[in-house]
Amino acid sequence: MNIILFGPPGAGKGTQAKYLVKKLNAYQISTGDILREEIKKDTDIGKKIINNMNEGKFVSDEIVNSLLKIYVFDPSKKQKLIFDGYPRSLSQAKNLDILLKDSNQKIDYIFFLNVNKETIVERIKKRKVLEKRTDDELVTILKRYDTYIETTRPVLDYYSKNSNFHEIDGTMEIDKITSKIKAFLNV
Ligand code: AMP
16 A cells, blocks of 8 residues: 655654654655765765755755655555655656656555644744754745645646545644544545
8 A cells, every 4th residue: 555645844754754654554655764864974975965855955856866866766665655745746756757657566546644734833943942953943844835836736637536535624633644544545
């Protein structure tokens, strides 16, 4: 069962992804986590992306797509992927379709966690204290939100007509969101 968790930064995609990983014995593909790991390990990619990441700007499709491909084609992870933070643009959504088709897979569920800007700002401010992410400064949060509205939100039109697309009120408590997801998945 392959699932996309879609929504703005701070919507709770990572939290729900972690739950689904346990419940379904699946794999979380958080492109943000994968990219942060590259920075932590100080790889060539890490050196290239650090400025964009810290400023809340997108990392190039070329880099993100190539990192993602490794996971999609990993036979041990087939049909058990939870996409968290990918796709983030129309071109990434189309790239994902191609990768899944080429690896004989499909998306079974798309969950859109819909959250307003005020809630996001409050949540990310709290996360900054807990996780100390360098891109959780207020000015960067606002930049990331603008990028979401301009570039990521249009992906909704691409997915929303599909019968496997479900919108969930992401301002609800974590457990309530999880229950909604569980009900759709029948687990
Ligand atoms: P996240 O952890 O999903 O909030 O992502 C943190 C940062 O990683 C983003 O602000 C981008 O700089 C970068 N990033 C994560 N996923 C992507 C993606 N799919 N495309 C481009 N940049 C990404």
